[in-house]
Amino acid sequence: MKDRIYVCHTYYHVYVTLLKEFALSKEAKGQATVVLSKMSTDFENLKSRLESIGWFEEVVEFDEKRHTFFPELEELRKDRGNLVSNLFARMKYTKLYAKLQEPYIPVDFSKYRDIYVFCDSDPIGYYLNYKHLRYHAMEDGYNCLKVFDAARYDNRGCFRLKAFLASLNLIFIQNGYSKYCIDMEVNDRKCLKYDYRKYVEVPRKPLEERLDEEEKALIVRAFMENAPRLLEELSGAEEGQKNAIVLTEELSDEETRKRIFSDLIGEYCDGYRVFIKPHPKDLLDYEAAFPEHIVLKGRYPLEVMKFIPGVHFHRAVAIFTQAIENMDFVDEKLFLGADFMDRYEAEGKYRYNEKI
Structure with a gap:
């Protein structure tokens, strides 16, 4: 069993990953895997730069696919005119999207004790729930829920019903509401309009303040x-x-x-x-x-x-x-x-x- 894996969709995600890894004991160095999703960000040569600092066991690229890549999903995304029909279509969509994503998954997530996912609204969140793999969700951006609570906005209208269905793994909702999401790490709970029991506050500032000069230099070198x-x-x-x-x-x-x-x-x-x-x-x-x-x-x-x-x-x-x-x-x-x-x-x- 391997120890930790981080799924990153942006440069900021990788930055927070480094902060978290540097905060662990020196003995933990080299025991984590970083997955770089190419779906929405061009990471250019970040993979090789991360490998060069020697802090991770493995850096893997992920050819994650948007829903538009799979034409068979289009019919399930159409508005059927009423809530019940839409929810039944969404249940089918949730499972099919995860199943279609499976051939592109670059690692065996079941072999990791702790899975950290930034932006679990992307296909990886669907996949992990489909496979019944528990994971920690990570805040997409610094205090991002303060201006855009994506889970509630995307599911406005009968949100409690949808959240209940997500807790049963019948549909998928990001940011802590899915059945197999253990918790969601945020920088500051006090600034959020809508709090949630799964939110765990892990301020970024103390993680930055504890960095030594070598770690700061490694961050600059990586990026x-x-x-x-x-x-x-x-x-x-x-x-x-x-x-x-x-x-x-x-x-x-x-x-x-x-x-x-x-x-x-x-x-x-x-x-x-x-x-x-x-x-x-x-x-x-x-x-x-x-x-x-x-x-x-x-x-x-x-x-x-x-x-x-x-x-x-x-x-x-x-x-x-x-x-x-x-x-x-x-x-x-x-x-x-x-x-x-x-x-x-x-x-x-x-x-x-x-x-x-």
Whole structure:
């Protein structure tokens, strides 16, 4: 029996995995497996970089498949006009989706004592419940349920009934509501609008504060191929000029996104030297769209910058990115939220928790 396995869908997931692993005893080093799902994130050469730091027993890539990959699922996703018929179709969908996913599963999860899954709403959650394998769900993003409680939003309308069916493994609901989910690890329960008995609070800050210099260096090495370049870019300011960092997100279509961040920079970064940090899933060419500003190269979690001595910004601006709260290297943090986005999309589109 192997010890631990982590299923990651984003760079941030891998970052939290490293924090958790570093917090264990040195004797536990090399006993965990990391699975990198390629479904929604291009991890580029992260697999080899993680292997190079020598902290994991194995790093495995996972060719996880969306429901759209399987045409036989389409009929089961159609709205049948009433709750009962929809639920029966969903029961069939839940099992069939997991069964179709099975040929693409890269490891034997039954051989691990502890399974940690970030974003169990993805197919891996269906598969583990189909196989009756107990696992720990992990918060998808830093305090992400604060603005988007996906389990309740996706299942609004008769939520208690659906949660009951999920507890029987008849349908699947993410974020702790499935039968075989043991618990769900979150950073802060107090900030959540809807608490749940399976939520377990494991704050990220103490995990970061206990890191020694070697562990910090390993995190930087795992995620950044050229950390000195960031310091060079930051050092180029004119005397007295302040630096601002803008955190992008995969919002709207690309043309609207250009307008969103053009307006954001004009309103909140006027007079600042602007650095744009694209979200790893945001594929817009910001260098072409904003040649007058500095676009930070590389895909890595924001938190990694705190482990590079000398990194400092006077202002950070984000729309929905909760990670802004954890940017210790910033003096002023502006979180714009749904009020800002109401100017560009149908009013209320991003007010997820208000619709539950």
